[in-house]
Amino acid sequence: MDTEPQHMERGPSSTPATGTEEGSRSVRMPGPRDVLRALSWRRVAVLGVLGAASLLLFSAFVVQPFLIPSSSMEPGLQVGDRVLVNKLAYRFGDNPQRGDVVVFDGTGSFVQEPARENPVTGLAHGAASALGLAEPAETDFVKRVIGVGGDRVVCCDEEGKVEVNGRAIDERYLYFGDAPSSAPFDIVVPSGTLWVMGDHRSNSRDSRDHLGEPGGGTVPVDKIIGRVDWIGWPAGRWDSLEGTDAFSDVRDPDGAHG
Missing domain, CATH: 2.10.109.10 (Umud Fragment, subunit A)
Known part of the structure; x- marks a missing residue:
């Protein structure tokens, strides 16, 4: 019976994914969806009010x-x-x-x-x-x-x-x-x-x-x-x-x- 301790070797999957960790720390440029998420309903409401006010001013003095x-x-x-x-x-x-x-x-x-x-x-x-x-x-x-x-x-x-x-x-x-x-x-x-x-x-x-x-x-x-x-x-x-x-x-x- 072989009583000699067997050395467990880490497989490739056990090796720390250095590249992955480094990739997760990299800065990702925001896309259109991120921009849309960032626009809260409050900001949308403010933009809507400003747009309506501009139209009313234009209507009041120009056309x-x-x-x-x-x-x-x-x-x-x-x-x-x-x-x-x-x-x-x-x-x-x-x-x-x-x-x-x-x-x-x-x-x-x-x-x-x-x-x-x-x-x-x-x-x-x-x-x-x-x-x-x-x-x-x-x-x-x-x-x-x-x-x-x-x-x-x-x-x-x-x-x-x-x-x-x-x-x-x-x-x-x-x-x-x-x-x-x-x-x-x-x-x-x-x-x-x-x-x-x-x-x-x-x-x-x-x-x-x-x-x-x-x-x-x-x-x-x-x-x-x-x-x-x-x-x-x-x-x-x-x-x-x-x-x-x-x-x-x-x-x-x-x-x-x-």
Whole structure:
């Protein structure tokens, strides 16, 4: 019987894996997944708030999305269109011109007393509408400028057309089949105000409907929010808003071309 002690030899698997240990101490560059894990929900929330704030600031001073809530401006603007309102159009001394499509605050002209609402709800709705995600405030309207301060606007002439300073207007932008107006009117637009009308005349509450109210249906220029220059959504209607030459022959009350 062999009683001589047997020496146990370590196999290769028992040898310390020096290379492995050294590899575990090496620095590994973080990958995209590591970066995403590092972004906590708090950081994501902060980035979201900053992004929303930036959009709101841009909307407040440069370009504001505006959701078209009614058919009063068809066919040019349709229900559900999201237009982009250029807030810089009249910021540097320029005034609205005849034919411009504008968004304005109708408080004091089209709406005498805005409805009261919960402040928190109002703030949330205001932010959503400023981003074009909700219908605009009930005090905001979109119409076309027909007359500016000093203009005499009359409806209608012998051919049933609107006249501005004695010149008949060929309003090719009107909704097909609509008359320029079913209600007669004759007004001299006060200085610093505008006479505005919808393109879908038979389905538009505009300056004609407020003749007997304070302001006589006109809108103060300082209530203009901006000019509608583009249709931003839906994608199939993405385009600049087509201008009009309907007022090119209209002269100012002093005889100069407008």
